[in-house]
Amino acid sequence: MGGVKGCGFIAAGGVFFFIFSLLMLFMMAGGGGSSATAGGLGLAAGSVPTAYLQWVKAAGAECPAVSAPLIAAQIEQESGWNPNARSPVGAEGIAQFMPGTWPNWGRDDDGTHNVSPLNPADAIMAMGRYDCAIAKQVAGVPGDAVANILAGYNAGPGAVLQYNGVPPYAETQGYVTSIEAAMKKYEAPLSSGPVGGGxxxxxxxxxxxxxxxGLPYVWGGGAPSGPTxxxxxxxxxxxxxxxQASGGKIDLPHSSEDMATMGTEIPRDQMQPGDAVVIQTEQPGDYSHVVLYIGGGQIVEAPHTGAFVRTAPLSEYNGMVQTVRRFG
Structure with a gap:
């Protein structure tokens, strides 16, 4: 029941999003959205092609030193959002990984088993991991932390350590300057809390x-410690x-049916970010799907087989019976 039963359901408009999730793997371009990210920066609405949006957000949340605007600006500089880009020296794909470097960072992030620098989803996530690894290596170097990460990506972290900052290479200095300038168009200010308070x-x-x-939907997946x-x-x-939010004090059952009866029931007009919305998707009384409200009419959810953890409009579930539950 609950997550195991109901999350395989494709909601009203869900057929479109099932197809959409697959199309993202084939690099369609489009609009964007906004969401809080790691690194203290928000991602400006419409700034990132839709095909890559969830991966940019996920890569930007790999560690506190990295943000989605940083990832987006890097991709623009590296490849101009071209997933098939190849450089004269052999760098490949949207994130321009060298063949010798790629195996250290590439993983099957999109679940397609096509682990390649020419696979945008995997390449974007690899960029986030590599940025985070560089950030850790150069953490003790003085100066601007973002500049040091970018310099490490371009010239290698060893060069940043050697010169105790951005090395005196014209290419690297230009790379850093260009990306830091480009970041501004991808950035959106964050409020003190999620959209709509909370x-x-x-x-x-x-x-x-x-x-x-961006993590794949897995039937029955998930535990208090993370994905399974x-x-x-x-x-x-x-x-x-x-x-995680309760510090381990609240351990809910793996069932949306049970969640529909737990916590504190909240009137719909008093819903706040972080509240769970449990939805009857199949028949009366069958609370077979649950999402987290994040504010601004948006949710974060693991929707159905073939899709990925994503943000989406709560309006996808209009017309279905819902109960709002608050657990903290």
Missing amino acids: SAFGQAEIAAAEKYL GGGFDCSGLVLYAVY
């Missing part, structure tokens, strides 16, 4: 769930977020 507990829930944007089997289902994502 408690610190709700903020912590959202941060925990959004850490896994490589991903989450709907209730697995929610129970993980609530457990």
Whole structure:
């Protein structure tokens, strides 16, 4: 029941999003959205092609030193968002990984088993991991932390350590300057909390769930400690977020049916970011799907088989019976 049963459901408009999730793997371009990211920066609405949006958000949440605007600006500089870009020296793909470097960072992030620098999803996530590794290596270097990360990506972290900052290479200095300037068009200011306010507990829930944007939906996946089997289902994502936000004090069952009767029921017009919305998707009384409200009419969810952890409009579930539950 709950996450195991109901998260395989494709909601009203969900057929479109099932196809959309697959099309993202084939690099369609489009609009964008906005979401809080790691690194203290938000991502400006419409600034990133839709095909890559969830991966940019997820890569930007790999560690506190990295942000989605940083990832987006790097991609623009590296490849101009061209997933098939190749440089004269042999760098490949949207993130311009060299063949010798790629095996250290490339993983099957999109679940397609096509682990390649020419696979945008895997390449963007690899960029986030590599940026985070560089950030750790150069953490003790003085100066601007973002500049040092970028210099490490371009010239190698060893060069940053050798010169105790951005090395005196014209290419690297130009690379850093260009990306730091480009970041501004991808940035959006963050409020003191999620869109529409909310408690610190709700903020912590959202941060925990959004850490896994882009992770595959896995039937029965998810535990208090994180994904299982490589991903989450709907209730697995929610129970993980609530457990993390509560510091391990609230351990929900892996069932949206049970979640529909737990916590505090909240009137719809008093819903705040971090509240769980449990939805009857198949028949009366069958609360087979659960999502987390993040504010501004948006949710974060693990929707159904073939999709990924994503943000989406709550309006996808208009017309379905819903109950709002608050766990913290």
